[in-house]
Amino acid sequence: MNASTLVFCAFTFFYLATGTLFSQDKELTQTGLEQVVAGDFREFRGKKIGLITNQTGVDRKGRHVADLFKQAANVNLVALFGPEHGIRGSAEAGASVGHQVDSATGLPVYSLYGATRKPTREMLQGIDALVFDIQDVGARFYTYISTMALAVEAAAETNIEMYVLDRPNPLGDRVAGPVLDPKHRSFVGIHPIALQHGMTTGELARMFLGERWIYSDDTTKSVNRSWSKLHVIPVTGWRRQVLAASDINWIPPSPNIPTLATTLVYPGVCLLEATNVSEGRGTHEPFLMFGAPWIDSDALAKHLQAEAEGIALTPISFTPVDLPGMAMNPKYEGEKCHGLKLRVTDSAKFAPVKFGVALLVAFQQLYPNEFKMRPEGMARLSGVAWVYEMITANESSAAVWKRIEQDAEKFREQRQPYLLYK
Template sequence: MAVRTGAQRLAEDPGLVPDGRLGLITNFTGVLPDLTPTSVALRASGVPLTALFGPEHGLRGTAQAGASEGEGVDPDTGLPVFDTYRRKGRALHDLFSGVDALLFDIQDIGTRFYTYIWTMYDCQQAAARLGLPFVVLDRPNPLGGVRVEGPMLQPGFESFVGRAPIPLRHGLTVGELALQLGTATVIPMEGWRRDTATTGLPWVPPSPNMPTPDTALVYPGTGLFEGTNLSEGRGTTRPFETIGAPYVDDRFVPALRALDLPGVSFRRTWFEPVFSKYAGQVVSGVQLHVDDPEMFEPVRTALEMLRVLNELYPDFALLPSLDKLWGSDSLRKALEAGDDPVELLPPATTPSSWVRPGVLLYEGDAR
């Protein structure tokens, strides 16, 4: 049986949210199991929506990374659409002047540097300052809710890819994150367990470079390659599963295979990105093939890849954005010193090791 999302529950019972003028923070991932947009379903059920608010990539998802669609009118509902992307403080407050409460319904992918959760955080903080109720319509974490990987964000490294101290692979749903990070009401899912990624729900690619669940699975690790001079596969059909650069040769894949990393195999590949790094150039690299999602450790795998690259290739270089992605400067400094970055990894753990009491909403092995 498919999971019943918070949006589906609200569409069936509009009394779950406050009366008054309601604004919905959403995008193309906000759909019911039959793929009806949440905004359309809620309007049809009598929920008094008066405005829609879109994140990075826009309400419809046509904008690439680092962009949004701007403002206008939603053709499906006739509601005004406002752009929240990169707005903070007074600029964000002014957007919410015409609503009495805010709802949030966007699909996250379980990784700290994916920006939708920080759109939620910024809007949640604005709602708190304005005295507006903030209601999250919860959705599954596609990575499951048991494993936590990678370091916490450290003070001084806050950005739009990490506003607050959470682990790199955080193990929470958006509703649980909202409870951890501030004040919110959550309409929880029914039928979801932490210890399974199976939901029965359709996969809607959450952004232009997150086409499949396989992409989401590797992203907590290979997303770090955005902070290097290797292509992270943007501009290909398998972003974040495909990594490469012009200087990568036939030594890279054998070196990775020799590590015998759990749950993953490596295949040498060549590709030509149509945009982003090395656009229009044929580059050599590797494609990750996840054989066993339960055993696969995306963050450790990426750190091993970075170590091998650092040892093999003088042209390998780090970009300033790596510190923000990692959440501190420790990874950059380790690589620059020739140290083993895998030693930076904290022990693997579970969500209950870092969240406040009362945050975890769902059963399944979270010890």
């Protein structure tokens, strides 16, 4: 039994024994952070801590993880590390973030989305344990899991402990989408997992270590490969279901994922980023609407109706504009776009990646002259070259989806040993 499994079992036993869990009818979902607070930070006493977090690292009462660690007795929080969008989540997507000092705690904040994306040995000097507490959205190309993967590598290289304070995957258990081809590895696809992986950050960390992917880079060749100091502090009261707004204190994880509803469509609609169709950036509902000046909204809605299980499609027109903190210079800035607005009506039936593929195929069929995809961009987002190749060869959405499902089925089996929740 490895270290992360031992920690998981110990925490689960503790909270069952102390009666913290509610009845089986309705258990209160408690994040890893809330488990740590309830356990009085016993795992971290006497240690110097480096904390990787952002604005999502809060408990049900709205208390931030940095403040809680800073105030905890006999716990020495010495440094903060910020991912894409920064420690408070205000930077735009893709914008480089510099080192700074956190005004709330007075601690140094090392940016992991600037000159370096991996904690350096200098940054980790004197630190006993790295702690990761960030809410993910369940899609491979969302960069927080890449930040976590590199942090696990850094912990292994420096032989320090790594803790993941787990949080629910808002998309639940469903697996979909191609598994990343390592040839297309990037910061929006760091390890060979499915596009919609159906795993929590803690489970992913276990997989990254268990599959020995953290040793695949040339920079990790000198790492002690017996390193086993990864610990996952589990979520309780969550059964791999799609997250409801009442389950946890939901904080938007980035400026363009403002609501839980956005997360439900994001894994599919985000594929439009590699096309000349607006994915809704430059509006206050990105990913919940999309369009282009040359689209016939009614015709598109009619064409997609058979693919719209669990989702309502409403023809819409919108004009993307600069929105400081959300989108600068969005596609078709100042131009009127026509497209669709999305509303998920049944999250159990709606399959976002399948719908995203249907969108790409529909645009290729309806607008072969106007619609453009960037092959490199589509390979980075989808994780493979063949999605672009099949669509431009005018394959049906059913044919593309069949191949995607073959990929996903292999990943479902591969991930099984690393799952922590029923």
